[in-house]
Amino acid sequence: MYWVTPRHLAGDDDSLAERIGDTLAGLGWRMWPTARHTLLYVSPDGLCGAEWTLAAYPFELGGLPVAWQLSARSRATSVMTEWNAYFTPGVPYEALADLLVAIDVREASDADFEGPETVLNALSSRGWVRDVDRPRTTAMDPGFSASVSLETLPPLIQDADPRPDSVGWQAWAEPVLGAPYLWCATFSASVPHDLVAAFASSLASPVPVPRRTVPESAEGRLTVVRRS
Numbered sequence: 001m002y003w004v005t006p007r008h009l010a011g012d013d014d015s016l017a018e019r020i021g022d023t024l025a026g027l028g029w030r031m032w033p034t035a036r037h038t039l040l041y042v043s044p045d046g047l048c049g050a051e052w053t054l055a056a057y058p059f060e061l062g063g064l065p066v067a068w069q070l071s072a073r074s075r076a077t078s079v080m081t082e083w084n085a086y087f088t089p090g091v092p093y094e095a096l097a098d099l100l101v102a103i104d105v106r107e108a109s110d111a112d113f114e115g116p117e118t119v120l121n122a123l124s125s126r127g128w129v130r131d132v133d134r135p136r137t138t139a140m141d142p143g144f145s146a147s148v149s150l151e152t153l154p155p156l157i158q159d160a161d162p163r164p165d166s167v168g169w170q171a172w173a174e175p176v177l178g179a180p181y182l183w184c185a186t187f188s189a190s191v192p193h194d195l196v197a198a199f200a201s202s203l204a205s206p207v208p209v210p211r212r213t214v215p216e217s218a219e220g221r222l223t224v225v226r227r228s
Contacts, residue, residue, distance in 0.1 A: 003208040003225045007092050008146040008173050009182065009218040013211045016067060017052050019093040020100070024050055027104045046076030048103055054089065059156045061184035062172055064088035068096065072103070082160045083190040090173075090183030094209055095202040102198035114193045116150055119169060122197040123148060126204035141204065145221060146173040148200050159188035169196045171203065175218040182215055 004010050012019070021039070024031070029041040029050065037055040042048070054067040067089045071081040087096055116137065120130060123139040131138035131149075138149040148171045153159075159166065166189035173182040187196050208225040 001228045002211050002214065003228070004211055004214060004222045005206060005208045005225060006141065006143070006222070007094060007205055007207070007209050008141060008203050009175055009215065009221055010092050010209050010211055011090050011182065011213070011215040011218065012093050013213060016089055016091065016093050016096075017054070020050070020068060020096055021052070023097040023100055027100065043104070047074070048072045049081075050100070061086060061088050061154065061186055062181040064090065064181060064184055067091075070099075070103070080160060081158065083188045083192075084158045085185070085187045085191055086157070087185045088181075088183050090181075090215065091185055092183075092203065092209065094205075095199050098202035099195060099199040102195055106192075106195065114197075116193055118193045118197045119148065119150075119200050122201040123204050126201060126206065128204050143221060145175050145218075146203075147171065148203075153189065154186065157186055157188050159190050161189045163189075169193075171200070173218075175215070175221055179217055182217060 024041045028044045031039055031041045034040050039052040041050040049071045051069045052067065053069050054065060057065050059066055065088060066086045068087040070085040072083055073081045120139050124130065128139045128141050131140060134149070138147060140147045148169060150167050151170045153166060153168045157168065168189045168191065169187040171185040175182055214222055
């Protein structure tokens with residue numbers, strides 16, 4: 001077992017399904033297998049869903065298949081979701097787990113009115129730097145191997161806001177410039193900024209994470225703090 005940093009380059013240890021499944025079970029979410037060979041989890045109040053979609057291969061982000069899709073609706077009986085978030089394999093499972101915990105404990109509050117600065121401030125407090133050309137929408141890790149940015153959304157991202165020019169948060173890691181992405185994440189336009197901030201803060205955390213395997217593309221950029 002290796003304890004490595006930075007977290008955003010640590011990968012998912014090939015256990016993204018199991019780790020997040022355990023997190024959801026611990027939060028009391030119920031699970032059903034679907035006819036599409038996916039696993040669907042529903043929160044105790046019926047307002048949020050999480051689906052392991054890798055077997056169905058719904059679409060790609062940055063050339064990588066979507067593995068987890070999170071969704072939320074205003075009423076359990078509502079057909080349309082308010083927002084969705086999508087994550088590919090390779091995303092550090094700690095960041096996704098912390099986002100799920102934030103969803104679980106969140107209540108309608110003043111957080112509903114927080115803006116993009118919430119996300120950028122969370123990253124800045126962890127030592128990430130704002131893009132010189134886009135300081136109000138984009139931040140990068142000090143090694144310039146990962147970014148979180150408010151961008152025009154790619155196709156197939158579902159949201160209650162139907163406008164074609166809507167923007168949402170996107171995050172990705174690119175250990176080697178020009179090489180394939182290590183992972184990607186996309187949040188639809190209506191995802192509350194405080195929830196994106198919870199993901200971003202965990203992603204940028206300096207606390208080492210345990211891994212049995214590390215991504216080959218990131219080996220030269222990871223620091224092994226200790227072995228056990």
